[in-house]
């Protein structure tokens with residue numbers, strides 16, 4: 001049976017590598033690249049068709065950081081497809097990152113060095129801002145836009161007698177201590193990325209609890225450290241060129257330096273091949289690469305609190321109601337204004 005797969009942030013990095021891998025895996029696939037920039041989406045589609053001529057690759061405009069765009073994209077998906085088998089929630093941002101150089105050198109000579117390279121714990125901060133919906137941008141893009149998309153697509157994802165899958169591209173940088181249940185958007189802290197990824201881990205578990213009965217299963221992935229636009233944005237490009245030989249060297253000591261998007265997409269691809277019932281809702285599936293370059297997937301237990309996960313899920317549902325209320329008020333206001341303009345003409 002033809003599988004319908006939607007990938008957000010599919011035009012570059014891990015998302016694009018995943019699309020290449022899925023097309024090589026399944027010739028029957030119907031793939032939908034959901035991207036915010038249609039020129040980049042078209043370029044990605046063209047690149048996919050060079051290696052997979054005749055493949056069915058659709059494009060969809062989706063800015064996960066905009067409520068209106070998510071709602072329109074979901075309408076479009078409902079008009080195009082009668083179900084969605086896999087939804088890869090992959091789009092993500094890390095704006096204005098800063099690396100703490102002192103912490104890096106301190107960590108380099110400590111017993112924590114492997115963990116530091118694997119998780120970047122204590123190394124990275126970001127500067128976030130409000131978007132036009134009044135939400136924190138990192139939260140809105142990495143988490144909330146995807147949550148809203150899932151809610152809108154429930155009719156395509158929860159179908160009787162059929163299972164559908166969600167796969168989140170989370171991170172080893174997801175950390176419980178970076179997340180606050182009193183500040184789910186991370187308005188106050190300096191680690192919005194880490195907070196948003198921890199939030200996606202919790203949301204995945206909550207969705208399993210509430211939606212498995214309706215045939216919807218969710219999993220979380222860590223792709224390892226991958227050289228993509230996101231990571232190249234962390235340090236100046238000359239610095240990356242300088243340290244690249246060290247990166248390949250470090251790979252001998254840690255299997256988390258997957259480095260290429262192809263390797264990073266390993267666990268995302270592996271999950272495509274698994275039966276949902278065989279998966280652990282509390283596990284994060286890590287893409288790993290050995291020193292000799294062999295790729296494999298390993299589940300690792302996530303540090304999640306059931307009670308906090310449930311509270312977080314209710315807070316998301318409340319925020320969804322608020323966002324929808326604001327949107328209908330905005331629409332009503334602009335309709336009244338339009339009516340007023342028509343009357344005075």
Ligand SMILES: NC(=O)C1=CN([C@@H]2O[C@H](COP(=O)(O)OP(=O)(O)OC[C@H]3O[C@@H](n4cnc5c(N)ncnc54)[C@H](OP(=O)(O)O)[C@@H]3O)[C@@H](O)[C@H]2O)C=CC1
Pocket residue numbers: 008009010011012013014015034035036037040062063064065066090091092093141169170171172222223224225226227228229230231
């Ligand atoms: N690289 C790494 O080491 C790691 C990455 N990750 C996660 O992997 C995922 C993919 O990132 P990666 O491939 O590394 O980086 P890239 O920057 O190459 O890919 C990110 C993708 O997300 C898209 N995107 C960003 N914002 C939006 C938006 N508002 N609406 C729609 N699409 C958007 C980008 O589109 P555009 O091209 O238009 O910017 C791009 O296609 C992210 O969620 C990231 O957090 C997790 C762990 C490690």
Ligand SMILES: CC(C)=CCC[C@@H](C)[C@H]1CC[C@H]2C3=C(CC[C@]12C)[C@@]1(C)CCC(=O)C[C@@H]1CC3
Pocket residue numbers: 099104116117118119120123124170171172173224225231234235243246247250
């Ligand atoms: C000499 C040398 C190799 C220096 C690199 C130091 C840092 C720039 C990296 C060490 C650990 C990396 C890391 C990430 C970014 C780059 C590092 C901080 C991520 C945060 C990128 C995005 C993620 O989601 C997780 C990564 C964890 C490890």
